[in-house]
Amino acid sequence: MKPVTLKQIAETLGISVTTVSKALKDYPDVSKKTKKLVRELADTLNYKPNAFAVNLRTSESKTIGLVIPEVVHHFFSSVVKGIISQAEKKGYLVIILQSSESYELEKKQIDLLMSQRVDGILISIANGTANFNHINDVIAQDKPVVMFDKIAKIVNCSKVIIDDRKAAYIATKHLIDKGCKKIAHFRGPLLPQNSIDRFLGYKNALEEHGLVYNPSLVYILEDMSFDEGVFFAEKLLKDHNDVDGIFINTDLVAIGAINAFNKKGIKIPEDIAIVGFSNWFMSSVISPTLSTIDQPGYNMGKTAFKLLYKEIKQRKKNKPFEYKTVELPTDLVVRESSNK
Amino acid sequence: MKPVTLKQIAETLGISVTTVSKALKDYPDVSKKTKKLVRELADTLNYKPNAFAVNLRTSESKTIGLVIPEVVHHFFSSVVKGIISQAEKKGYLVIILQSSESYELEKKQIDLLMSQRVDGILISIANGTANFNHINDVIAQDKPVVMFDKIAKIVNCSKVIIDDRKAAYIATKHLIDKGCKKIAHFRGPLLPQNSIDRFLGYKNALEEHGLVYNPSLVYILEDMSFDEGVFFAEKLLKDHNDVDGIFINTDLVAIGAINAFNKKGIKIPEDIAIVGFSNWFMSSVISPTLSTIDQPGYNMGKTAFKLLYKEIKQRKKNKPFEYKTVELPTDLVVRESSNK
DNA sequence: CGGTAAATCGAAAACGTTTTCGATTTTGTT
DNA sequence: AACAAAATCGAAAACGTTTTCGATTTACCG
Numbered sequence: 001m002k003p004v005t006l007k008q009i010a011e012t013l014g015i016s017v018t019t020v021s022k023a024l025k026d027y028p029d030v031s032k033k034t035k036k037l038v039r040e041l042a043d044t045l046n047y048k049p050n051a052f053a054v055n056l057r058t059s060e061s062k063t064i065g066l067v068i069p070e071v072v073h074h075f076f077s078s079v080v081k082g083i084i085s086q087a088e089k090k091g092y093l094v095i096i097l098q099s100s101e102s103y104e105l106e107k108k109q110i111d112l113l114m115s116q117r118v119d120g121i122l123i124s125i126a127n128g129t130a131n132f133n134h135i136n137d138v139i140a141q142d143k144p145v146v147m148f149d150k151i152a153k154i155v156n157c158s159k160v161i162i163d164d165r166k167a168a169y170i171a172t173k174h175l176i177d178k179g180c181k182k183i184a185h186f187r188g189p190l191l192p193q194n195s196i197d198r199f200l201g202y203k204n205a206l207e208e209h210g211l212v213y214n215p216s217l218v219y220i221l222e223d224m225s226f227d228e229g230v231f232f233a234e235k236l237l238k239d240h241n242d243v244d245g246i247f248i249n250t251d252l253v254a255i256g257a258i259n260a261f262n263k264k265g266i267k268i269p270e271d272i273a274i275v276g277f278s279n280w281f282m283s284s285v286i287s288p289t290l291s292t293i294d295q296p297g298y299n300m301g302k303t304a305f306k307l308l309y310k311e312i313k314q315r316k317k318n319k320p321f322e323y324k325t326v327e328l329p330t331d332l333v334v335r336e337s338s339n340k
Numbered sequence: 341m342k343p344v345t346l347k348q349i350a351e352t353l354g355i356s357v358t359t360v361s362k363a364l365k366d367y368p369d370v371s372k373k374t375k376k377l378v379r380e381l382a383d384t385l386n387y388k389p390n391a392f393a394v395n396l397r398t399s400e401s402k403t404i405g406l407v408i409p410e411v412v413h414h415f416f417s418s419v420v421k422g423i424i425s426q427a428e429k430k431g432y433l434v435i436i437l438q439s440s441e442s443y444e445l446e447k448k449q450i451d452l453l454m455s456q457r458v459d460g461i462l463i464s465i466a467n468g469t470a471n472f473n474h475i476n477d478v479i480a481q482d483k484p485v486v487m488f489d490k491i492a493k494i495v496n497c498s499k500v501i502i503d504d505r506k507a508a509y510i511a512t513k514h515l516i517d518k519g520c521k522k523i524a525h526f527r528g529p530l531l532p533q534n535s536i537d538r539f540l541g542y543k544n545a546l547e548e549h550g551l552v553y554n555p556s557l558v559y560i561l562e563d564m565s566f567d568e569g570v571f572f573a574e575k576l577l578k579d580h581n582d583v584d585g586i587f588i589n590t591d592l593v594a595i596g597a598i599n600a601f602n603k604k605g606i607k608i609p610e611d612i613a614i615v616g617f618s619n620w621f622m623s624s625v626i627s628p629t630l631s632t633i634d635q636p637g638y639n640m641g642k643t644a645f646k647l648l649y650k651e652i653k654q655r656k657k658n659k660p661f662e663y664k665t666v667e668l669p670t671d672l673v674v675r676e677s678s679n680k
Numbered sequence: 681c682g683g684t685a686a687a688t689c690g691a692a693a694a695c696g697t698t699t700t701c702g703a704t705t706t707t708g709t710t
Numbered sequence: 711a712a713c714a715a716a717a718t719c720g721a722a723a724a725c726g727t728t729t730t731c732g733a734t735t736t737a738c739c740g
Contacts, residue, residue: 081438
């Protein structure tokens with residue numbers, strides 16, 4: 001049982017394919033009578049336009065691509081949810097791909113999306129990505145691209161971000177306000193812009209409040225995992241047993257650290273105060289509950305899609321438009337881990 | 341700058357579109373010389389076949405649809421990851437949609453996928469779904485469907501599941517072995533098969549080990565959230581202060597319960613032993629660590645895609661095939677919350 | 681060199697839709 | 711009744727690819 005086509009409707013009604021098509025799309029040059037007839041028959045036959053043909057004809061697929069570093073990740077899940085919820089409203093579908101923080105994979109995924117001819121691409125770039133030709137290529141082919149969260153400042157396109165530097169500054173200042181004198185920082189890898197910015201915010205806060213910046217207090221993590229949190233917490237105790245505060249790049253790592261400190265009998269926040277980043281759901285559940293920076297994943301997803309959608313529409317009408325960078329607000333959420 | 345087409349290659353080379361197409365697809369009736377010429381030009385022009393045209397011609401899109409109840413969910417994230425990792429290997433893309441546990445939405449999402457003409461659909465059904473016409477319709481239109489995790493036994497299609505009943509039986513028996521005499525159960529909503537099966541496993545285990553099944557010890561939760569875990573833990577203490585074990589449908593709820601018990605000074609596992617379900621990452625981090633049933637999300641995703649892929653291939657060749665139900669093994673993971 | 685077999689090529693149809701533009705019919709006006 | 715205007719319709723091209731099948735060219739052999 002093959003799907004119904006315009007042709008079949010036309011033949012059973014004894015009219016032309018043209019008229020059937022126009023009737024269904026409510027063209028003004030079709031009489032009310034035939035419109036009614038066509039629509040009724042289309043309904044009873046459960047006619048659905050062949051998307052392949054429509055795509056070919058209109059050269060758009062009402063589908064966008066999404067590339068994220070990691071699917072199993074609370075923050076990115078929230079972003080995905082924001083994107084698909086918004087996409088649904090506009091009748092767009094979302095193809096999701098994962099770069100696993102690898103440049104090579106990211107390139108490959110973008111290639112896939114390009115050959116599938118999606119209408120636009122949303123991307124949060126991988127830690128391993130230092131070269132942005134693959135993204136510039138997409139833009140050069142007039143395909144809308146919007147970056148979110150992990151962006152590249154160099155690339156000329158719309159972006160949705162938070163002010164990582166400011167947020168990190170606030171987080172660190174909070175520790176200083178609570179009386180911390182020697183504050184460590186667990187940072188992310190060297191390349192990604194937001195791990196750089198968060199580090200800079202940390203450094204700024206120290207310097208502007210009369211604390212010396214000590215590079216040996218900054219630990220560079222690789223994969224931002226729970227286990228790394230445990231490992232570096234233990235290492236920190238050995239290296240500097242007088243540290244009284246840590247600003248940690250990501251909640252998951254912070255929770256690893258809290259676990260390690262709990263086991264060693266280190267009191268949080270009395271001995272060491274901790275502030276994380278992301279406001280992962282688990283942060284309000286762990287003991288002690290974790291102070292953190294709330295990062296609006298769902299909203300970021302929604303905003304990113306909206307920007308992309310606008311760009312798609314504008315290009316379609318050949319109207320001019322400008323790339324925009326939207327900065328979403330963050331919040332410091334104070335919980336037990338820093339509340340001394 | 342419009343994308344390159346076969347026609348353009350043909351014209352610059354002074355040959356026909358047919359030959360170009362055949363050269364690129366390595367047909368035997370094209371000379372090595374022309375093949376080389378065509379391929380080189382296609383390479384330098386960076387030719388990518390127009391997917392819309394290919395789709396129309398071949399009536400397949402190399403795209404599958406995925407409908408899950410909730411995107412922001414550790415288990416489903418793992419499934420998604422398993423699916424897209426496997427799909428990538430076979431050159432398939434995945435469109436992801438969310439039903440938010442609503443029947444109406446689930447129906448709508450399936451409609452969307454059908455009008456997009458995906459090659460197949462993977463689905464884990466919503467709690468709100470009691471009627472399966474929308475899925476049977478898909479199957480009736482010869483579109484491959486594979487259900488996973490939350491399935492409907494009635495629907496005739498391939499499925500990937502775990503033996504929820506057996507797993508729940510083992511979890512409950514474990515509590516009995518640890519000496520629990522009065523075991524409560526926090527179960528999921530009434531409709532979904534796996535919340536039924538887990539309940540039945542619980543009941544069986546009691547009955548087969550000389551404990552009376554007491555319906556008032558079974559609490560029916562709605563949205564399986566952390567907060568519900570807190571709420572029902574407190575309610576349980578009021579209703580039955582002599583309960584010494586709980587088998588809880590989902591880790592997230594169990595963690596809520598643990599939190600509530602911790603605050604009330606109830607000792608786990610000494611006063612009340614707890615076993616959850618899913619082996620959510622957080623379960624090994626919470627204090628006390630949570631005993632649970634490990635549910636293989638990633639593997640389930642992989643397996644579901646493989647089944648779907650086989651069915652797509654078989655149908656394409658008009659070969660016969662049978663629906664299969666694959667049952668994946670689960671493990672009881674014993675941690676502190678039940679280890680007395 | 682003639683003939684056949686093999687190798688190589690291309691015309692054309694098809695997938696199903698959208699849209700332009702010209703043709704036909706109906707309506708309204710005098 | 712005649713004519714212009716308005717309403718309604720349909721033929722045809724186009725989107726870019728794949729594939730069938732017939733046509734042409736080349737190679738080979740006696």
